[in-house]
Amino acid sequence: MSTNATARGPARISRGRRSRTTAGRRVFHVINAIVLGGFTLICLLPFLNVIGSSFATPGELTSRAFIIIPETFSTDAYRYIFSTPTIARAMGVSVFVTAVGTFISLVLTSLMAYGLSKPGLPGRRVLNFLVIFTMLFSGGMIPTFLVVDAVGLIDSLWALILPVSINAFNFVIMRNFFQGIPDSLEEAARIDGCSDFGVFWRIVLPLSTASIATIGLFYAVAYWNTYQHAILYINDSEKWPIQVLLRQIVIVSSGLNADANVVDIVPPAQSVRMAVIVVATLPMLLLYPFIQRYFVKGALLGSVKG
Numbered sequence: 001m002s003t004n005a006t007a008r009g010p011a012r013i014s015r016g017r018r019s020r021t022t023a024g025r026r027v028f029h030v031i032n033a034i035v036l037g038g039f040t041l042i043c044l045l046p047f048l049n050v051i052g053s054s055f056a057t058p059g060e061l062t063s064r065a066f067i068i069i070p071e072t073f074s075t076d077a078y079r080y081i082f083s084t085p086t087i088a089r090a091m092g093v094s095v096f097v098t099a100v101g102t103f104i105s106l107v108l109t110s111l112m113a114y115g116l117s118k119p120g121l122p123g124r125r126v127l128n129f130l131v132i133f134t135m136l137f138s139g140g141m142i143p144t145f146l147v148v149d150a151v152g153l154i155d156s157l158w159a160l161i162l163p164v165s166i167n168a169f170n171f172v173i174m175r176n177f178f179q180g181i182p183d184s185l186e187e188a189a190r191i192d193g194c195s196d197f198g199v200f201w202r203i204v205l206p207l208s209t210a211s212i213a214t215i216g217l218f219y220a221v222a223y224w225n226t227y228q229h230a231i232l233y234i235n236d237s238e239k240w241p242i243q244v245l246l247r248q249i250v251i252v253s254s255g256l257n258a259d260a261n262v263v264d265i266v267p268p269a270q271s272v273r274m275a276v277i278v279v280a281t282l283p284m285l286l287l288y289p290f291i292q293r294y295f296v297k298g299a300l301l302g303s304v305k306g
C-alpha cells in the first residue's frame with residue numbers, strides 16, 4: 001500500500017501542477033485577448049470613422065465630430081466619385097503603376113538575389129556591399145531628380161517605376177531565402193541537363209512562392225502609395241495617381257489654395273474626401289487576404305540566415 005501511495009503521490013503533484021499551469025495560461029490568454037482586442041479597436045476606430053463619414057449627410061457631418069454609424073445613409077459621395085472621370089483616371093494610373101511596377105520589381109529583384117546568393121559568383125561580396133550601402137546612404141532627392149530628368153522620364157509613368165524597381169531590404173530578404181534552398185536540388189537539376197536559368201525557373205521559383213508573394217505585397221503597397229515621386233516627377237494632372245489626387249481633394253475641400261480646375265469637388269466636400277480615402281484603401285485591403293497566408297512564412301524564412 002505504501003508503495004502504491006508513493007507512486008500515486010508524484011502523479012497527483014504532476015496533475016496539480018499541470019492544472020495550475022493550464023489555469024494560468026487561460027488567464028494569460030484572456031488578458032492577452034483583451035489587450036490585443038483593445039489595440040485592434042484603437043486601430044480600427046479611425047478607419048470606421050472614415051467609412052461612416054463617407055456615408056453621412058452634410059448636416060450630420062457638421063453636427064457630429066465622430067461618426068461610426070450615420071443616422072441617415074447617403075451615397076451621394078460615392079455617386080459623385082464614380083460619375084467623374086478624374087478619380088477613375090487616377091485609379092487607373094495607380095493600378096497600372098502597381099501592377100507593372102510590382103511585376104518588374106519582382107523580376108529584377110529575384111534575378112539579382114538569385115545571382116548574388118551563389119558563393120562562386122565573382123565580385124559577389126563587393127556587389128552585396130554596394131546594395132547594403134544604399135540602405136544607409138543614398139544620393140538624395142535632388143541628385144535622383146537630376147538623373148530622372150537626364151534620362152527623359154519627367155512626366156512619364158515610368159518615373160514612378162524604374163527609379164525604385166529594386167528595394168535593398170526586399171533584395172536582402174529574397175537573397176537569404178534563396179541561400180536556404182539546398183544545393184542538392186540544383187545539382188540534381190543540372191545533372192538532368194538544366195541550364196542556370198532552367199534551374200532558377202523550374203526549381204528555385206516554385207520553391208520560393210512564399211517569399212515572392214511576401215515581397216510582391218511589399219512592392220505592391222509601396223507602388224500603390226506612391227506620393228512623393230509623383231509630386232516630384234509628374235506635372236501633368238492626367239497622370240497623377242490616386243494618392244496625389246487625394247491630396248488635391250483634401251486641399252480643395254479644406255479651402256486652401258489648390259488647382260480647382262483639376263479637382264472639381266462639389267458639396268458635400270467632407271464626405272467626398274472620406275469616400276475617396278475608402279476607395280483608395282480598398283484595393284490593398286482586398287488583396288491582403290490572398291497574400292496573408294504567405295506573409296509570415298515568407299518574411300521569416302528569408303531572415304533567419306544572414
